[in-house]
Amino acid sequence: MKKQSDKPDIVSVARLAGVSAATVSRALNHPDLVHPATRKKIDLAIRKSGYIRNRAAQTIHGRRSATIGLIVPTIANVIFAELVQAFNDAVSQQGFTLLLASHGYDLATEYALVRKLLEHRVDALALIGLDHGEDTYRVLREQGLPALAIWNYDPVSTISCLGIDNAEAGRIAASHLLMLGHRRIATIFPDTGENDRARSRRSAAQATLKAAGLGDRADWQIQTPYNTGQAKRASLELLASVDRPTALLCGNDVIAQGALYAALKLGLKVPGDLSIIGIGDFVGSAELEPPLTTIRIPARRIGAAAADHLVAAVDSESEDAMIRTCFECELIMRATTATPPVG
Amino acid sequence: MKKQSDKPDIVSVARLAGVSAATVSRALNHPDLVHPATRKKIDLAIRKSGYIRNRAAQTIHGRRSATIGLIVPTIANVIFAELVQAFNDAVSQQGFTLLLASHGYDLATEYALVRKLLEHRVDALALIGLDHGEDTYRVLREQGLPALAIWNYDPVSTISCLGIDNAEAGRIAASHLLMLGHRRIATIFPDTGENDRARSRRSAAQATLKAAGLGDRADWQIQTPYNTGQAKRASLELLASVDRPTALLCGNDVIAQGALYAALKLGLKVPGDLSIIGIGDFVGSAELEPPLTTIRIPARRIGAAAADHLVAAVDSESEDAMIRTCFECELIMRATTATPPVG
DNA sequence: AATAGTCTTGCAAATGTTTTCATAAAATAT
DNA sequence: ATATTTTATGAAAACATTTGCAAGACTATT
Structure with a gap:
């Protein structure tokens, strides 16, 4: 009766595999540092116990949370659908999880959401456009995490931006x-x-x-x-x-x-x-x-590029460099425009 | 030079306010337990230092993570747009944050996403429909967290469901x-x-x-x-x-x-x-x-109800009861159907 | 067979909170 | 005034993990 929760943790896995918790941790995070044979034992123990590692614990240790925040004005609409999908796909593929929020075109709400995502220690944060509350800009500056304004390009933006003109x-x-x-x-x-x-x-x-x-x-x-x-x-x-x-x-x-x-x-x-x-x-x-x-507006390309930029910024420990990337927008002439009617 | 990270934590706030970390924690989580005057000092210290509390740390302590996972087949499409929006709104309004993932109608991918969200210790998890991998069902059962299948109602489902017939x-x-x-x-x-x-x-x-x-x-x-x-x-x-x-x-x-x-x-x-x-x-x-x-299909109502159910299940510590809720679907006669052409 | 080098592993400290328990101070009752 | 209850606070343990350091176990070189 020493364990109150029945959920297996890293030490129970270690015990099962006959190694120390440190070794299990290493097997998970730096597999090349542990002997193939031990790795095998550990894999088996993990499989057997149904262990699922706890990201919160590694986050708290200072390691990254492996989450990236995205705040959009609206979801119930096709406007940002492709962007969100592409962003999510790219981020997800690189091992991150998306924390999504929407503010309904209200910047005060947006600020509250930014704070909420920061509480969850997202490794990076993406917003739509460059219109944000003073407080939003301030907290972003203070926290110094990789942040990115998507969708609008502005040559004199105060934070990184990536989008169209x-x-x-x-x-x-x-x-x-x-x-x-x-x-x-x-x-x-x-x-x-x-x-x-x-x-x-x-x-x-x-x-x-x-x-x-x-x-x-x-x-x-x-x-x-x-x-x-x-x-x-x-x-x-x-x-x-x-x-x-x-x-x-x-x-x-x-x-x-x-x-x-x-x-x-x-x-x-x-x-x-x-x-x-x-x-x-x-x-x-x-x-x-x-x-x-x-x-x-090349939404998929923008979404993917935004994700890639943020992931890169998280990975490189260095101060994340300001970028301002402009994607070309392009007239797609289909069938709803023509010369005006005579008369 | 004792602090390597410049980010303020709860003890630096405590120091600044001249109280202990425990009191700051209480001021944040059970404000009624701390003297108004001290609360004021603490608020000030928080404001001054720009402290943002660390959800990971409370998650690790066993408190809830205040996140809820939602896995949908697709985002880049209007199909689930209203559902996701309504779900997110309801969940968000009750202090939770949404972890969103999409699998592109592939159940193997879905399983991987479920695991990923479990690593982040979501307090509850919502999926679309009742077609899921054997492994998905197993891990859900093992973890015993509130789970919910949205969109499809099935009177003999093995997990809670909420949707239409x-x-x-x-x-x-x-x-x-x-x-x-x-x-x-x-x-x-x-x-x-x-x-x-x-x-x-x-x-x-x-x-x-x-x-x-x-x-x-x-x-x-x-x-x-x-x-x-x-x-x-x-x-x-x-x-x-x-x-x-x-x-x-x-x-x-x-x-x-x-x-x-x-x-x-x-x-x-x-x-x-x-x-x-x-x-x-x-x-x-x-x-x-x-x-x-x-x-x-009353997507907004379904999304909101799903969110409410999961939040309630998280809040009540009791074993989350199985529910099977059926929303009525309804013929909306507009203008694209009529009697067939004669001849 | 001895030495140096490389792998592999464990110990223990550290991460930022919450909460239990104990104690001190204040308020109330006698 | 004293005794009792209530309120407010702090110390320390606990949560699940990662990592620097050190030591033990091999391998390769002579």
């Missing part, structure tokens, strides 16, 4: 519509208050339109959250008017999808009557009917 | 099409080898069709993964023939969406020429044009 994405989208000859262009974006990605896209797009001499009609600057249903309803309202735009520049593909459905519902031909362009190229955007013209 | 879903979908008068019905499902949800739906649907006297044409039993693009291509092939079905029963909404796009592309009227029914009612299905008729 969202302003460029907005510019490309706007230019594409202008190039096709559109002069009646509406934009649909979410609230850009705490969302630097949307803000960059939006202001660059507006600037491009303005530079082309387009007045900025307030009623053609729609705001709606990243939600297909709400985007569809907002678009229905916008498009119902006879004085409607000939093109819609959407903050991302989720909105674009909603806009497309609205057009379909109203019997508008896309792209004959109305051009629609999205940003993101999310899963499924290529399969829409008609297939969506959009600006591709 | 997938056979019922398949039956409802098939009955709906029969009721409308369809006699030429094709089914599109993924590989059902290691996927009990799909298997239950499919076999119940087939049985219902057979009971109605419909022969099971092999070329009308399509197999394609849960992927809009592949489903669209498979449907294009199926629907291009003049000898085509009048209705498509799809394994889930992702497939249904692909089928719908295929029909649109071929210029088929939905539901005039072709009826399509999905299963799941995923985010966005209601917004499709035309809106998708489907069998609703």
Whole structure:
């Protein structure tokens, strides 16, 4: 009755194998340091006892926790789906486990989540974008763990970042519509208050339109959250008017999808009557009917690269160097944009 | 130079506050046991030093890790998006952190993930469905931690489960099409080898069709993964023939969406020429044009209930009681099904 | 057969908390 | 005022592991 819990620990395995706990530990962490024969005995003892090692104990010893945190605005949405999957796959493949959290586009909540993940001693932390609370930035600085802002590239960021130039994405989208000859262009974006990605896209797009001499009609600057249903309803309202735009520049593909459905519902031909362009190229955007013209964000590559960077930063004990990596975004011309209707 | 790491720990906080480590610990975990004045001093010291407590240390002490594991087949897809979000929200709100993993519909990988999460000493573990490796079941049994199979209800499951009766879903979908008068019905499902949800739906649907006297044409039993693009291509092939079905029963909404796009592309009227029914009612299905008729799975409620059950099981030290909860699934008649075309 | 070198292993200290037990101080009752 | 109960705190053991150090066991070299 000396053991209160029946769960086998390293010393019970050691006893079973007839060696010391230290040797078992070494067999697990530095197999090359222990004699093949002993290793065999230990393997057998582990198998026999059903031992599962306790990461918490090694974490506490100062070893890494083998966990990496990822905080995204939302999960219940296709926006970050590919990113999360790719990030998780890469991280997992290198022996780490993902701690995932979502804050619903609220930076105060985000700070609380950061603290929570730090309590769990994640070895590294990834966030989306560069809009974060002052307190978030401070605690990240203080803790000095590898941190990375994903999704938005900014040449003057204060923490490492890896993503696309969202302003460029907005510019490309706007230019594409202008190039096709559109002069009646509406934009649909979410609230850009705490969302630097949307803000960059939006202001660059507006600037491009303005530079082309387009007045900025307030009623053609729609705001709606990243939600297909709400985007569809907002678009229905916008498009119902006879004085409607000939093109819609959407903050991302989720909105674009909603806009497309609205057009379909109203019997508008896309792209004959109305051009629609999205940003993101999310899963499924290529399969829409008609297939969506959009600006591709290489989400899988970004996710994998982010994971690789963080894992490397954890492995190399050295001070993790600041990186700022820009992935190219690219116009994917599919079938929802064309020259504006005559008349 | 006595401290090698500069990170403040509980004793440095204690020193700073002029109390013992035990008191700091108490102030954190049982605030009512420490004098308000001392609490104040401690709070200040914590603030000042930027102390973040170490969950690993409490985990190792036998306290709970405050983490819950969730293993899903896939993240890069809308299928489990709402479930994961709801689960995470509920778990998070109760002070737990989510450890997420995905296995890509491979049960061997799943077993490895289960082990990994157990190494991290998750307090509870949730899996999707009831198809799992023998080894997975064994280790779950041995470890005796609260475990839960989500998504599929089975009255004779060997572990707790919480979800819908997938056979019922398949039956409802098939009955709906029969009721409308369809006699030429094709089914599109993924590989059902290691996927009990799909298997239950499919076999119940087939049985219902057979009971109605419909022969099971092999070329009308399509197999394609849960992927809009592949489903669209498979449907294009199926629907291009003049000898085509009048209705498509799809394994889930992702497939249904692909089928719908295929029909649109071929210029088929939905539901005039072709009826399509999905299963799941995923985010966005209601917004499709035309809106998708489907069998609703209450993903948010399931996710929240699953989380609540596991948290409760963790909190109550008692042996966690087996539960088997069945959520109702429900036919949502939207606009993609109708009576078959005459002629 | 002796010496030097290389492997392999065990001991013990260390990691950051929590909690039991004991004690001191304060509050209450007599 | 004293005796008793309550409240607040500290000391130390416990949790499961890793690792530096030292010593014992081989192997290779002469």
